[in-house]
Amino acid sequence: MKITDYSIENELMYSGHNACPGCGGALTVRYLTRALGPNMALAITASCWSIIAGAPPLTALKCPILHCPFPSAGAVGSGLRRGLNAKGHYDTTVVVLAGDGGTFDIGLQALSGAAQRNEDYIFICYDNEAYMNTGMQTSSATPFGARTSTRPYPLFKHGQKKDIMRIMAAHGIPYAATASLAFPQDMENKLKKAQGIKGFRFMHVLSPCPPGWGTDSSETIHLSRLAVFTNFYPLYEIINGEQWQMTYYPEKTRTPLKEYLEAQRRFRQVDEMTIEALQEEVDRDWEGLLKRVNSSGETK
Amino acid sequence: MSRPEGVQLMEGNHACAWGAIDAGARFYAGYPITPSSEIAEVCAHELPAYGGTYIQMEDEIGSIAAIIGASLSGRKSFTATSGPGFSLMQENLGVGIYQEVPCVIVNIQRVGPATGLATQPAQADVMQARWGTHGDHPIIALSPASVQEMYYLTIRAFNLSERFRIPVIILGDQVIGQTYENIILPDPASLDLVERKKPLVPPEDFLPYQPDENLVPPMAAYGDKHIVHASSTCHCETGYSNFKYGTNRQLLTRLKDKIYNYTDEIIEVEHFGPDDAEVTLISYGASSRVCKYVVGEAEKEGIRVNLLRLLTIWPFPDQEVREALGKTGAVVVAEMNQGQLIGEVNRVNASNTPVHLASGIDGELIRPEIIMTSIREAVK
Numbered sequence: 306m307k308i309t310d311y312s313i314e315n316e317l318m319y320s321g322h323n324a325c326p327g328c329g330g331a332l333t334v335r336y337l338t339r340a341l342g343p344n345m346a347l348a349i350t351a352s353c354w355s356i357i358a359g360a361p362p363l364t365a366l367k368c369p370i371l372h373c374p375f376p377s378a379g380a381v382g383s384g385l386r387r388g389l390n391a392k393g394h395y396d397t398t399v400v401v402l403a404g405d406g407g408t409f410d411i412g413l414q415a416l417s418g419a420a421q422r423n424e425d426y427i428f429i430c431y432d433n434e435a436y437m438n439t440g441m442q443t444s445s446a447t448p449f450g451a452r453t454s455t456r457p458y459p460l461f462k463h464g465q466k467k468d469i470m471r472i473m474a475a476h477g478i479p480y481a482a483t484a485s486l487a488f489p490q491d492m493e494n495k496l497k498k499a500q501g502i503k504g505f506r507f508m509h510v511l512s513p514c515p516p517g518w519g520t521d522s523s524e525t526i527h528l529s530r531l532a533v534f535t536n537f538y539p540l541y542e543i544i545n546g547e548q549w550q551m552t553y554y555p556e557k558t559r560t561p562l563k564e565y566l567e568a569q570r571r572f573r574q575v576d577e578m579t580i581e582a583l584q585e586e587v588d589r590d591w592e593g594l595l596k597r598v599n600s601s602g603e604t605k
Numbered sequence: 606m607s608r609p610e611g612v613q614l615m616e617g618n619h620a621c622a623w624g625a626i627d628a629g630a631r632f633y634a635g636y637p638i639t640p641s642s643e644i645a646e647v648c649a650h651e652l653p654a655y656g657g658t659y660i661q662m663e664d665e666i667g668s669i670a671a672i673i674g675a676s677l678s679g680r681k682s683f684t685a686t687s688g689p690g691f692s693l694m695q696e697n698l699g700v701g702i703y704q705e706v707p708c709v710i711v712n713i714q715r716v717g718p719a720t721g722l723a724t725q726p727a728q729a730d731v732m733q734a735r736w737g738t739h740g741d742h743p744i745i746a747l748s749p750a751s752v753q754e755m756y757y758l759t760i761r762a763f764n765l766s767e768r769f770r771i772p773v774i775i776l777g778d779q780v781i782g783q784t785y786e787n788i789i790l791p792d793p794a795s796l797d798l799v800e801r802k803k804p805l806v807p808p809e810d811f812l813p814y815q816p817d818e819n820l821v822p823p824m825a826a827y828g829d830k831h832i833v834h835a836s837s838t839c840h841c842e843t844g845y846s847n848f849k850y851g852t853n854r855q856l857l858t859r860l861k862d863k864i865y866n867y868t869d870e871i872i873e874v875e876h877f878g879p880d881d882a883e884v885t886l887i888s889y890g891a892s893s894r895v896c897k898y899v900v901g902e903a904e905k906e907g908i909r910v911n912l913l914r915l916l917t918i919w920p921f922p923d924q925e926v927r928e929a930l931g932k933t934g935a936v937v938v939a940e941m942n943q944g945q946l947i948g949e950v951n952r953v954n955a956s957n958t959p960v961h962l963a964s965g966i967d968g969e970l971i972r973p974e975i976i977m978t979s980i981r982e983a984v985k
Contacts, residue, residue: 438639455649
């Protein structure tokens with residue numbers, strides 16, 4: 306990789322787009338188009354990205370886009386892939402882009418169907434952990450303790466974030482991975498790896514949302530890094546649903562979760578007891594993950 | 606936030622939520638969608654304090670299915686959405702009509718089809734509200750034209766749904782849903798609320814779909830001593846599936862008659878302007894607000910115009926519209942679509958009065974000029 310590869314001319318995503326300053330979702334797509342383009346078709350389900358890729362002259366992307374209804378991302382991707390195949394365009398990478406709502410909630414049925422059929426495309430979930438485009442309502446990706454417009458204090462989100470990675474692993478798909486905006490090289494490696502695999506590939510990207518999370522727009526990368534350093538959002542990949550492997554181990558002394566929570570206004574109302582409970586949970590999830598990684602054997 | 610008292614500057618969607626709470630709604634299941642999400646937000650804030658339940662569902666199919674379940678267990682229930690979500694609700698809407706489930710569905714209309722203009726108003730789901738779910742069925746749909754009316758029509762929607770055991774649709778639009786206006790919230794104790802009829806027979810004699818003299822079956826809740834069986838297939842008075850010749854005819858006829866024999870209880874219209882007019886405007890919802898302004902504008906040009914405003918859209922006010930058609934020189938139907946309710950106006954046009962369309966499909970409140978142009982054409 307040469308430094309000139311990162312010049313603005315080689316980007317498939319323009320600057321001056323419609324996203325909010327510091328949008329993690331926008332950065333996700335910038336990285337993924339750079340890794341997977343230019344021969345790619347992008348299906349976008351209802352989400353912030355419907356707007357970001359939307360109204361000309363602010364259309365932000367240089368690749369063909371298919372906007373699709375909220376529940377349908379997985380199914381539209383299936384049709385798009387098979388349609389391109391029928392025309393002999395096997396070399397075009399089909400990418401389906403959905404937010405957490407379009408993946409965890411309304412989109413789960415179509416996603417599951419496509420994964421079970423092992424459709425040959427890449428599904429990217431940029432997860433900002435709520436319905437940010439309609440005004441920050443809770444989703445099943447919202448973490449415990451976060452305040453949203455439908456879970457106001459003291460009714461902050463109870464119940465855990467849905468474990469989408471284990472759901473996808475249970476489908477036995479060839480490749481699934483988590484990625485962080487603070488680790489662009491890791492993300493790019495995973496995208497390239499996914500591109501080289503046939504069948505259904507899934508990537509989950511934690512995408513900080515400054516207005517929704519209550520953070521400064523300059524904090525996006527810092528928060529992404531903190532999420533990894535606190536073990537809140539570990540970086541790993543899953544091959545064929547059973548081979549779990551870490552792609553990054555945080556420093557031996559992990560950062561306390563408190564630091565990550567306190568950096569965001571959406572967690573402002575959680576008390577010490579809740580923080581402790583959340584910390585325990587992160588530790589438990591981390592142990593569980595390590596168990597799965599260790600029992601998977603050697604890294605491939 | 607506690608219940609606002611007295612004169613309030615309030616958004617239409619908030620007025621809708623408060624109308625529902627005051628009508629006794631204690632269950633809301635929904636899924637975020639612009640421009641209706643504020644209804645969900647108020648319910649999330651307020652319902653728990655009233656002993657109510659707010660659930661955020663995984664999609665709109667889940668939303669309407671959940672309110673059907675909650676209503677059958679005895680709670681006044683509602684959901685709110687906009688075009689794409691309303692499309693997803695259609696199958697369950699039919700189930701609600703067929704199982705005779707009292708509930709309220711609020712559709713704050715935006716421009717479609719598909720994603721359309723997600724933040725901008727339309728009145729283009731009028732025929733979808735009538736015929737969106739498959740099969741023969743009646744429906745009740747109401748159209749508010751102000752924030753205050755949003756409050757009252759929401760209460761009325763619950764009353765009608767309880768009285769007739771049918772899902773009632775509030776066909777709002779983005780203008781009314783997201784406009785701030787002064788409204789007065791009355792003392793909830795002063796409101797006339799209707800509750801579903803309970804069965805009077807002992808549990809062993811109870812047939813869940815045996816109609817009373819008004820063709821509406823008294824309703825036991827799941828969990829009561831009376832055993833309920835609600836089927837989404839063709840059913841007889843026991844509630845059990847029944848495919849015998851004649852059962853479907855009997856059921857569909859009763860479902861229709863329980864509404865259409867009592868339209869005088871359901872239909873509400875407003876007459877505005879002079880009694881005798883060269884041109885009568887027929888309109889509803891946000892468009893009818895513009896029509897009231899246009900009545901005055903037309904007078905400046907020397908054209909006598911009045912307005913028939915429909916608060917009830919479905920069942921269609923056949924008689925009221927037929928009378929209006931018979932008393933005027935020409936009719937202009939003003940609606941924010943390519944012409945939907947105008948078809949109904951033509952259907953009842955026994956007097957062959959010329960009918961013109963003023964169509965606002967620009968993703969904004971219909972402009973007075975569009976209506977004026979149609980009026981000028983009508984008097985040419």
